[in-house]
Each structure stands twice: as structure tokens, then as C-alpha cells.
Amino acid sequence: MPKSEFLKVGLLAVKKAEKLIMKYYGKTSADLKEDKSPVTLAEIEAEKILIETIKKTFPEHGFI
Structure with missing residues (x-):
């Protein structure tokens, strides 16, 4: 599998997580x-x- 596929999926995952994290920004303990x-x-x-x-x-x- 090309490295670009790993990168594509990794970036998608990070963008999804970023949206969630920003909802908590400054509001969590x-x-x-x-x-x-x-x-x-x-x-x-x-x-x-x-x-x-x-x-x-x-x-x-x-995953580790």
C-alpha cells in the first residue's frame, strides 16, 4: 500500500479528533x-x- 494512503487516513483521523477536541477546549478538567x-x-x-x-x-x- 502506498504511503500516501496511510497519510490520507491519518489526516482524516486527526481532523475528526480535532473537531471533538475543540468542543472541549477550555471547558474540561x-x-x-x-x-x-x-x-x-x-x-x-x-x-x-x-x-x-x-x-x-x-x-x-x-495500537500501543
Whole structure:
């Protein structure tokens, strides 16, 4: 698969996540994860969007 396809899907995923993140901008507070590091609801939801968007085109890809 050409690198341009990876880039195309990656940019689409980021643009979708950006829209969501901007809805939370300045309106969210952080919670603590089990390891005591901060995380916001915007981050959690944005991660879901990124993974879902990439998996639609590349279902065999994994995430760390």
C-alpha cells in the first residue's frame, strides 16, 4: 500500500479528533488514571475516534 494512503487516513483521523477536541477546549478538567497521570474526557474520546477511523481502513493494524 502506498504511503500516501496511510497519510490520507491519518489526516482524516486527526481532523475528526480535532473537531471533538475543540468542543472541549477550555471547558474540561483532568481526572487521574490508575498510574496517577492526568487525562481528560477530550483525550479519551479523541483516542477512540483516532482508533475507529484508522481501523476502518486498516483493520489488521494494532495500537500501543
